[in-house]
Amino acid sequence: MNHLFRLIVLTLGGLIANIVFADTLENEAQARGINPVCSSYIGQLSKNYDLNGLNITFAHTDDPSLYPSLHLSNRKYNNGTSIFSATLSPDGEYCYVSTVHVTQLNNQNCDEITGLKVDEDPTANVSVYADGDYSIITPENSVYQLMLINNGENSCTMIESRMMWPGR
Numbered sequence: 001m002n003h004l005f006r007l008i009v010l011t012l013g014g015l016i017a018n019i020v021f022a023d024t025l026e027n028e029a030q031a032r033g034i035n036p037v038c039s040s041y042i043g044q045l046s047k048n049y050d051l052n053g054l055n056i057t058f059a060h061t062d063d064p065s066l067y068p069s070l071h072l073s074n075r076k077y078n079n080g081t082s083i084f085s086a087t088l089s090p091d092g093e094y095c096y097v098s099t100v101h102v103t104q105l106n107n108q109n110c111d112e113i114t115g116l117k118v119d120e121d122p123t124a125n126v127s128v129y130a131d132g133d134y135s136i137i138t139p140e141n142s143v144y145q146l147m148l149i150n151n152g153e154n155s156c157t158m159i160e161s162r163m164m165w166p167g168r
Helices: 002-020 027-033 034-049 112-120
Strands: 055-059 069-077 080-091 094-105 124-128 134-138 144-152 154-162
Touching: 027 034, 027 055, 027 069, 034 069, 034 080, 034 094, 112 134, 112 144, 112 154
Parallel strands: none
Antiparallel strands: 055 069, 069 080, 080 094, 094 154, 124 134, 134 144, 144 154
16 A cells, blocks of 8 residues: 555656646647647747746647647746746647736836836826726737736736737
8 A cells, every 4th residue: 555655646746747847838848749839939938038937838638739738937036926828729830829927026016117118118008997006008009918906015916918829
């Protein structure tokens, strides 16, 4: 019985380590057999967002090249944390991408961040809700939306959402 328990623990530990300790999201996607176009996109996203924290990939167990996959990267900073999530949906030679990037900052308030974002893009539309507790920033081309949630005098959570249909 003790031998069976050890075997189960080692098997589960190996499976969890395989999921969690990937060196990059792109390498993990390739190792899992995810569609090559989607794997290249997750590599580009990793470089663009500088994703090098704790990575997790979820893929279909039988045929990962045909079904959507979920890729997560978590990172801790000295002033907060970030969580990046991408869903990659293969469609033949194409791959559709949706991303969510959540960043929690403990040294900057939402008003300061809104000011910086509007300075970067003066055409961005800013909508404020619930007495300033929530703000949504949308660029003129609507390529993404950025929601800011006020967490106190000097703390803000930013949530950036995007959908991409490359090649279509």
